[in-house]
Amino acid sequence: MTISFFIIAAITIVGTAAAMSLKNLVHCVLSLTLGLVGLALLFLLLGAQFVGFTQILVYVGAVAILAVFAIMMTRSAEPMTNLPPASFRLSGVLIAATVFAVLAWAISSATRSLPSQSSQPEVSVNQIGVALMHQFVLPLEVIGVLLTAALVGAAILAMDETGASR
Template structure:
């Protein structure tokens, strides 16, 4: 295995573990951004430039920033939650091991299944320019919908964070 893959894999695993175990939400969001960045590096290491740069632009550049803004705007004065109990940590660990076992079992047994359909002919890999043209000509509506969704999430976080000012009431007229 190349050294770059090992470094990026350790970065992704460490970031994901930190995002799940840290108690401070800001630190969790930053660890998630580190995980997204490591995944983008893995895509680039595997020569999938479009997926890598899309990961950087969309997840690291947009989603992570919206998450950080939402946390900063809505959770500013909340007190810290108590630490996790050992029972909940054990339960989460058992669920994680179970999911990992299912995934590894599924990957290990997949080569044993016979092919029911013939292998497709070798396809040429699309270039980044072809993918970009397809997205900008055929997938404009989903791209715009994602932009509207992220904007709505940010506006929603702003509305939740706004504090209403108490209205001043004038004293009641006692002459009535």
């Protein structure tokens, strides 16, 4: 456990907790971006450079921007007036706290049997590319088909039905 882990973990937790609790939706997405950058830094800290930069490209670059566009197009940037009752929110937080308690108990009781390799694995983008093109080529093709289908599906779903598009 290094000091950098605790700093980055604090940034990530603060960012995500603010994203889930703030009133203004644009502020929510901005703090979500902070949390996702923290997660990417954690990936870099763990030695997975490629995954860390993919995280920044996909989440910070694409998903956050997409969420901001959706917020603007649905005019939900102003704070919502009809909040759910306090008991409803309290029960949701209680459920999440229970889930965390169970997970933390499981992790702490299994901590002796967890693996702990001390040497940082050296993995280059070259190795990842070779593995993608040989061992994992079928999942790669499936992901390509999935992304194409998602692109077409998202365009069709967001298309205006009432216009002359039919």
